[in-house]
Amino acid sequence: MRLPPAIIPHTEELLREVLRFTGPADVTLSRYFRDNPRLGSRERGVIAEAVYGLLRNKTVLTNFAESGSGPMMRRLALLGLADAVGAESIAGLQEGEADWLERVAQIDRTQLAAQMRSNLPPWLWDKLVARMGEAATLELAEAMNRPAPLDLRVNALKADRDTVIAELAKAPVACEPTPYSPLGLRVLKKPALQNLPLFKDGAIEVQDEGSQLLAQIVGAKRGEMVVDFCAGAGGKTLALGALMRNTGRLYAFDVSEKRLAKLKPRLARSGLSNVHPVVIAHENDAKVKRLAGKLDRVLVDAPCSGLGTLRRNPDMKWRQTVETLAEMRAKQSSILASAARLVRAGGRLVYGTCSFLEEENDEVIADFLQSHPDFILRPMGEVLAEQKIALEMGDYLKLLPHQHQTDGFFAAVLERRAA
Structure with missing residues (x-):
């Protein structure tokens, strides 16, 4: 079926806004579609796919x-x-455009130069090649340039995974268990989940498998006091609350009241009553200091470059620079140091990012351990075995899309020495 001719100017106008990189692409798309309500769902889907495809393959x-x-x-x-x-x-092509598109379609993209095929900005390509080599960098880049699958987390307070699979099959929604997360499902197509009774009842939540694993390694138990230090819209908060079996006390801290507001309807669906959202002004807020030394577990899902989420947010690679990374590194260290004060003797501090860059990950942890001798690093292999997660890792959790079919994630588990 041919698309209406108006699809071209709409795509052109939206690209003009998105490629300014003044804000997240998904926010720009949402605003544009609100401002143009006459666009049908099919047209919106095609335009979004074209824009995201161009962001993924912008260099080529x-x-x-x-x-x-x-x-x-x-x-x-x-x-x-x-x-x-x-x-x-595509309807509405002008003279010569169909022939030009046909000629472009004949080009064998596998024969292009490796850096061009990667569709990475030069600074990021050079950084990754220096660390991983050209072949591995290209493999990672090509995986990040494919759309992400849709992962779900089963809310264990309301259902078990096998029951959810059976219920989804009636919809019909085909899915399969994720290989690592015991509560994860990978949906084989992308249905309108918000209309499903399982979603409305809070039995399932959308959450990448890597994000689910980050919540698992916190190891939160019944009756504990736990903080999700950078809670955002609360995906990991909900996972932690369910792991705690709705007992104890779980604080969801964030500096954005708007982000925390998005947690409220999700909380209502989840059935959790042990979650306490708290807006803080900054990482050294008095509300944080009052809990010093009292927490059993603290999760710091730190603000980062977001480069591990390029399958979902391909604009991130064009919006980040070497300078923004340096600013991020200072913020990450400050947040981690502040969150560490909350941990009781013998308690656990988990630092995570959705990035694969060492300056946001390994180097932040190395600096922290040097300045905090009262903390030790727990090898990730031990922590995963403790949680019965069949995944081989060294000192850190390092997930990559071409190896694990998740977003790019990093995590380190730190423990405060017992008094």
């Missing part, structure tokens, strides 16, 4: 666009649409 498609004629933004829009739905589905 920008190079291809140089060979065409007419406004550059129109050429980029056409290439994004052609990749998304095929050139034959």
Whole structure:
């Protein structure tokens, strides 16, 4: 079925906004679709797919666009649409554009230079090649340039995984157990989950398997006092509350009242009553200091570059720079040091990011341990075995999309020495 001709100018206009990189691409898309309510769901889906496809493959498609004629933004829009739905589905092409798209389609992309095929900014490509080598970097980049699957977490307070699989099959929604998370499901297509009774009742939540594992290694138990220090919209908070079997006290800290507000409807669905959302001004807020030395477990899912989530947020690689990484590193160290004060003797501190860069991960932990001799590193292999998670790791959790089919995640488990 051919798309209406208006799809081209809409894609062109949206790309013009997104490629300014003044904010997250998903926020820009949502605002644009709100401002253009006459666009149908199919048109919105195609436009979003074209925009995200271009963000994933920006280096290659920008190079291809140089060979065409007419406004550059129109050429980029056409290439994004052609990749998304095929050139034959695009109506409203001008003279010569169909032939140009056909010529571009004949290009064997596997023969392009490795850095171009990676679709990574030069600074990131160089950094990863220096650490991993060219072949491994290209393998990682190509995995990150494919859309992420849809992962679900089963809320163990309301259902078990086998029951959910059977119920979803009636919808029908095909899924399979995730290989590492004991509560995870990978959906084979992407249905409208919000209409399913299981979702409305809080039996399932959308959560990447890597994020589920981060909650698992916190090891929260019944009756404990736990803090999710950078809770955001609360995906890991909900997972922790269920692991605690709705007992004890679980604080959800965040500096954004807007983000925490998104937790409230999810909390209502989940059936949890042990969660206490708390807006803090900064990591050294008095509300934080009052809990010093009292917490059994503290999770710091630190603000980071987000480069591990490129399958979902491909604009992140174009929005980050060497300078923004340096700023992030200082913030991460400050947050980790502040959160560490909350941990009681013998308690556990978990630091995690959705990044695969050592300066946001290994180096932050090394600096922390040097300045905090009262903390020791627990080898991740031991922690995963303790949680009965069949995953081989060294000192840290390091998840990568081409190896584990998750987002890119890092985590370290630190324990305060017993008094």
